[in-house]
Amino acid sequence: MIVVMKEGATVEEVQGVVELLESKGLSAHVSEGAEKTIVGVIGPKDRVRELPLEALAGVEKVVVVSNPFKLASRAFHPQDTLVQVGNSIIGGGAPVVIAGPCSVESREQIIEAAHMVKRAGGQLLRGGAFKPRTSPYSFQGLGEEGLKYLAMAREETGLPVVTEIMDAELLPMMESYVDVLQIGARNMQNYTLLKAVGRSTKPVLLKRGLSATIEEWLMAAEYVLAGGNPNVILCERGIRTFETYTRNTLDLNAVPVVQYLSHLPVLVDPSHGVGNWRYVTAMARAGIAAGANGLIVEVHQNPKEALSDGDQSLTMENFEQLMSEIRRISAAMEPETAGALSRHS
Numbered sequence: 001m002i003v004v005m006k007e008g009a010t011v012e013e014v015q016g017v018v019e020l021l022e023s024k025g026l027s028a029h030v031s032e033g034a035e036k037t038i039v040g041v042i043g044p045k046d047r048v049r050e051l052p053l054e055a056l057a058g059v060e061k062v063v064v065v066s067n068p069f070k071l072a073s074r075a076f077h078p079q080d081t082l083v084q085v086g087n088s089i090i091g092g093g094a095p096v097v098i099a100g101p102c103s104v105e106s107r108e109q110i111i112e113a114a115h116m117v118k119r120a121g122g123q124l125l126r127g128g129a130f131k132p133r134t135s136p137y138s139f140q141g142l143g144e145e146g147l148k149y150l151a152m153a154r155e156e157t158g159l160p161v162v163t164e165i166m167d168a169e170l171l172p173m174m175e176s177y178v179d180v181l182q183i184g185a186r187n188m189q190n191y192t193l194l195k196a197v198g199r200s201t202k203p204v205l206l207k208r209g210l211s212a213t214i215e216e217w218l219m220a221a222e223y224v225l226a227g228g229n230p231n232v233i234l235c236e237r238g239i240r241t242f243e244t245y246t247r248n249t250l251d252l253n254a255v256p257v258v259q260y261l262s263h264l265p266v267l268v269d270p271s272h273g274v275g276n277w278r279y280v281t282a283m284a285r286a287g288i289a290a291g292a293n294g295l296i297v298e299v300h301q302n303p304k305e306a307l308s309d310g311d312q313s314l315t316m317e318n319f320e321q322l323m324s325e326i327r328r329i330s331a332a333m334e335p336e337t338a339g340a341l342s343r344h345s
């Protein structure tokens with residue numbers, strides 16, 4: 001349920017709605033738009049229905065949100081959410097590119113990669129320090145040491161860093177090193193972890209689960225938003241299908257669908273989406289053309305020697321080529337094109 005306030009409703013009128021809801025044990029989330037303020041109501045439907053909300057001063061109407069996700073829905077927050085990380089804004093305007101190796105392997109490797117990503121025009125650096133590997137015998141990441149190297153790479157280049165968090169208990173330690181907390185596909189429904197990052201002040205990059213529907217993915221985002229963290233960036237990274245020539249099937253349908261249903265920015269990860277470097281650039285182009293708010297791409301100085309995901313990592317030369325193609329596609333698109341579908345209804 002959402003309460004749409006009249007244009008020009010006063011702060012006291014909004015407060016009146018919030019107080020009534022809270023006095024009945026319901027939770028109220030205020031979203032201030034350019035023209036109207038909206039109060040999202042979370043709690044049992046029948047209890048909300050009994051309240052005389054439409055009779056309160058400043059209330060225009062009460063709307064039932066049929067989707068199970070509320071705070072993540074466009075109805076609650078009609079304008080696009082913009083997530084600021086360093087000097088980059090994810091969600092509006094030009095697409096933002098996050099790039100770097102799958103794993104942080106050494107200080108020299110990540111610092112050199114950061115310089116190359118920056119030179120090619122990438123805005124954020126990625127690199128895993130805690131790796132969710134299918135086999136317990138595969139490289140598990142450098143742990144906190146890897147986070148220290150990421151922080152050094154940020155120091156040297158100014159690029160904010162994105163890395164995966166796998167354990168809620170490590171949150172305070174990780175927050176001291178990183179700029180964006182990534183929730184990996186395998187943890188998309190780890191509700192303890194989602195609640196933990198919901199309490200964080202750091203933006204969250206929420207990857208779609210391997211077999212998650214769009215609704216399940218948006219419900220995962222809802223956990224983070226309901227915890228009080230408004231800075232959620234969605235990431236389509238491919239889903240499991242019957243196809244075996246690619247690691248996953250990059251579901252680009254999800255880009256406009258999510259932009260219609262939700263106000264949250266959505267990125268595309270063509271690297272995990274296809275799993276083979278040969279196809280990464282084509283699908284990165286397609287992601288941008290579909291209106292994604294940016295990309296997250298795996299790159300490596302020497303993919304053959306990479307400790308994880310070498311097969312899908314671009315060489316720095318190929319990444320530079322990808323960046324130049326992306327720039328041309330973005331320039332060819334109307335500035336309003338990204339996310340425009342969501343504004344038609």
Ligand code: PEP
Binds near residue numbers: 102237
């Ligand atoms: C990664 O980004 O390296 C990763 C493990 O991604 P995903 O969770 O999408 O598989």
Ligand code: MN
Binds near residue numbers: 102
């Ligand atoms: Mn990877």
